[in-house]
Amino acid sequence: MKNLKTALIFVLTISCSLSLFSQNESEGHSNGVKLENPITEAFIKKHLSKQSPKLILTPSTEKLLKQKLKTDALVKTYYAFLKEEAFRILETPLLKLELEGFRFPDAREALRKLATLSIVYRIDENPIILNRINEELVAISSFDSWNPQHFLDVSQTALGVALAIDWNANTLPKETIKLAKKALMEKAILPSFNTTSERMGWIDGSNNWNAVCHGGMIAASLAIADENPALAAKTISRALEKLPNSLKEYAPEGVHPEGPFYWRFGTSYTAVASNVLKTALGTDFGISKSPGFMQTADYRLEVTGPSGDCFNYADSDGKTDGDASAVLAWFAAQTGNGAYINKPFFEYPNNPDLLLAEEALIQQNEGRFAGVALIWLAQCSFENTTQLPQAWYGKGHVPIVVFRGDKDDTKQFYLAAKGGSGLISHGNMDAGTFVFELNGIRWVIDPGNQNYYPLNKIGFELSNSKQDSERWTLLTKNNFGHSIVTVNNELFNVKGNVPVVDFKDDEIPEATFDLTELYMGNIKSLKRTFIKENNQSLLIEDQFEINEATQMVTWQLMTVADVEPTKNGAILKQDGKILNLSILSPENLKISIISLDPAPLKIDKQIKNLKRIEIRIPAYFLKGNGGLLQVRLSDKKSN
Incomplete structure (x- = not known):
């Protein structure tokens, strides 16, 4: 089971990392996509939220989540899985910077582990889990680097660290917070401006790297904005200028040219960018209003057959994995559309249709956004459930x-x-x-x-x-x-x-x-x-x-x-x-x-x-x- 899980994580990480061919280095304002960009150091100082936490999870969303844990069976069941997963994480070794070729396959694990442990601690306040969060943060922050030669690794690691220190700001040791913020600046944000480094085409590119890397840098910048608002403003402003390059690919109706597999990678980080900007600065500056973006959830449903397998064109596999289910929950939370919720994913282990529990577990473990998905799921109102058209x-x-x-x-x-x-x-x-x-x-x-x-x-x-x-x-x-x-x-x-x-x-x-x-x-x-x-x-x-x-x-x-x-x-x-x-x-x-x-x-x-x-x-x-x-x-x- 453990070996199979590790293999799946490795294969999927490698798959997400195809070189940046066909980047289409065009101007970010093409196809009519242009984001608001008033970001300056003064803007950050004035508008940065003073509440804690402020990245995706906020005091109000946490209150809603705890209410839903009492009244919503789906939220309760999914949290039970996350709690089990948190204790499984306790039995695993701390992450190490071990490369496969030029890639760091466990970057996605940094995000999955830190977000899962952190959301479980917010609810149960188990000191054993907090201690493990602290140990992971110290270990990750002490790496020599986060592998900037493959910036997807940096972005995923940075997002995990940003969420962990934001969600646990009042309970983690001050020394750990200081160490982690320093790592975010020195191992993520500053290397993102080293345009002479290898594989930095994501800055101006149009494929999923653009969304993943800028999305991760936005979250990292918001996590350190109270200490270095000038660096945060510089990074977020750049992201708002360059994100339209990947956003325009959703126009006009949400179809993602890279196929359903890479859809969930780039779209997840675009959703994260929108979410953290709204919760920390009060607006996403037009990301969610970009042509076709909110329609892209319909595209993801359309390219999924009755069998549950996807139309696996463009270097895609055929399965619906945890990341796809997680980001669809974000769309459900934004729209109230229950059609976007993949119930079998959230119903484990109480779904009678999932006869092989280990297979369901592996499917969920694929999701680096497993912990974040609980917050999005709790925000779903299910006001409507649309039906897919025949044509x-x-x-x-x-x-x-x-x-x-x-x-x-x-x-x-x-x-x-x-x-x-x-x-x-x-x-x-x-x-x-x-x-x-x-x-x-x-x-x-x-x-x-x-x-x-x-x-x-x-x-x-x-x-x-x-x-x-x-x-x-x-x-x-x-x-x-x-x-x-x-x-x-x-x-x-x-x-x-x-x-x-x-x-x-x-x-x-x-x-x-x-x-x-x-x-x-x-x-x-x-x-x-x-x-x-x-x-x-x-x-x-x-x-x-x-x-x-x-x-x-x-x-x-x-x-x-x-x-x-x-x-x-x-x-x-x-x-x-x-x-x-x-x-x-x-x-x-x-x-x-x-x-x-x-x-x-x-x-x-x-x-x-x-x-x-x-x-x-x-x-x-x-x-x-x-x-x-x-x-x-x-x-x-x-x-």
């Missing part, structure tokens, strides 16, 4: 379309498809791909992310997104590992952009993506349309026009189901259920089954029973220059 189109750099079953759906129909470009941060050659669920089974899968550390260790150019980069040799990254259409067996044009050109939210919804730019002139045009015929049937139409360069058009579908070829398609079998794949047009086409277990390269992600179903159409097979490939996925045979 949803999220606009943005990576347009997403989702179709679901209606209110009477017993088949758990779910389609999620994407457009966009491979040049997006964490982007892959997967524009036009989709995942599909029916009857509780994910039949069409995405291979998802793979562990970065073994690749970085051998010098693999994972962060290079140029057309000839070795990144595109990996099955998880290139178009041969996704459910799309490939032409002439060639890689996609990494610069090619795929928009949604038609969307109909009718009784029979449909959406069309234009894939033409992906093929670098190997085909004249190709458009892909998804049609939800009913709650048990999806029709995929690929309309294309060939040219002299077109030799072979290959339709691809990724699955881990068993596949049995039929006269006009295939039968997929998984967990005692079936899905029919029927080729409606052209006639006389057969499928091919390409086993990808093992994957082509030793360094590829290995997925048990993975295979690619192909439908190959040679150019000479077509009459004229056009073609229409129609494939139906249904639990009933086509006529």
